[in-house]
Amino acid sequence: MTLHSTAFGEAPGKVIITGEHFVVHGSLALATALDKIVKVGARITESNHEVISKTSGTSFKIRDPEAKGTFPSLKTIERTLSFLGSNERVTITIESEIPNASGLGSSSAVAVATVAAIMRLHGKDIDRQILFDLAMEGEMVIHGNPSGVDVAVAIYGGTILFKRGMVPKILEPDPQLELVVGVSGIRRKTSRMIEMFAKVRAETPHYFEAMVRSSDSFTRIAAEAIESGNIEDLGAVMNFYNSVLSYFGLGTKDTDKMVDICLSAGAVGAKITGAGEGGASLLLLHHISVIT
Numbered sequence: 187m188t189l190h191s192t193a194f195g196e197a198p199g200k201v202i203i204t205g206e207h208f209v210v211h212g213s214l215a216l217a218t219a220l221d222k223i224v225k226v227g228a229r230i231t232e233s234n235h236e237v238i239s240k241t242s243g244t245s246f247k248i249r250d251p252e253a254k255g256t257f258p259s260l261k262t263i264e265r266t267l268s269f270l271g272s273n274e275r276v277t278i279t280i281e282s283e284i285p286n287a288s289g290l291g292s293s294s295a296v297a298v299a300t301v302a303a304i305m306r307l308h309g310k311d312i313d314r315q316i317l318f319d320l321a322m323e324g325e326m327v328i329h330g331n332p333s334g335v336d337v338a339v340a341i342y343g344g345t346i347l348f349k350r351g352m353v354p355k356i357l358e359p360d361p362q363l364e365l366v367v368g369v370s371g372i373r374r375k376t377s378r379m380i381e382m383f384a385k386v387r388a389e390t391p392h393y394f395e396a397m398v399r400s401s402d403s404f405t406r407i408a409a410e411a412i413e414s415g416n417i418e419d420l421g422a423v424m425n426f427y428n429s430v431l432s433y434f435g436l437g438t439k440d441t442d443k444m445v446d447i448c449l450s451a452g453a454v455g456a457k458i459t460g461a462g463e464g465g466a467s468l469l470l471l472h473h474i475s476v477i478t
């Protein structure tokens with residue numbers, strides 16, 4: 187490794203098909219990787235850690251120590267270097283195809299790609315559990331109490347069944363199923379939504395726990411449906427989740443309208459995905475025959 191050599195890491199964004207928010211409290215969640223990725227380049231520098239983002243529309247440069255502790259990528263850099271026992275300074279360059287703050291897992295993909303790039307820079311093998319633990323440190327700066335589902339998808343790719351504290355189960359979706367994502371363009375803060383759910387839990391704990399158990403069962407049904415190609419069951423579970431998430435205050439007039447338009451256009455299921463409240467993207471499910 188020389189001062190000027192660059193190592194790269196890549197990770198995909200994600201959509202949550204079922205179980206968002208409830209997964210923070212112990213439910214299963216079903217999630218799948220997007221075909222949009224983040225690429226991070228890492229190189230050793232002489233002065234301070236630096237984060238350069240070349241993502242379209244959000245180009246910026248942040249230097250340590252001004253943002254110390256408050257900027258997730260700097261936290262990820264620090265934790266990874268400390269894991270490696272290194273006191274070097276690192277510059278990372280982020281190139282992302284994933285819209286940020288839209289529920290598509292861009293921050294997790296950045297965190298995972300950053301850890302991977304720094305590990306490679308040091309010629310280290312990338313162990314998935316270590317990658318997960320280090321990437322979660324950066325995620326905690328942004329989301330407070332994230333479940334880790336976004337980070338898990340960014341690491342494993344494909345479609346996974348995730349539960350806190352467990353190794354994700356990799357599913358084999360029926361190739362006939364097609365999911366389409368729409369982005370509302372309204373950005374929001376996931377941590378605020380997570381706090382909103384925690385408040386409902388504090389106010390009505392028994393009801394909340396029952397909902398977490400229901401989410402676990404419905405997600406299991408959705409996982410079976412995705413593997414067997416049971417589009418009706420998958421669509422039914424997705425539609426049900428949309429109502430539940432709306433009940434918890436995560437829907438907006440715009441997302442309700444998007445869901446309605448999609449269903450009227452022949453989607454079998456349509457829902458908010460991720461943290462919700464407008465910025466959330468929308469997930470649709472079509473019969474291939476409807477599309478072609």
Ligand code: PMV
Pocket residue numbers: 202205206207208209210288289290291329331332333334335336376379380459460461462
């Ligand atoms: O990354 P987002 O905004 O799609 O939200 C992540 C999903 C949540 O379930 C809302 C939070 C979490 O940590 O699981």
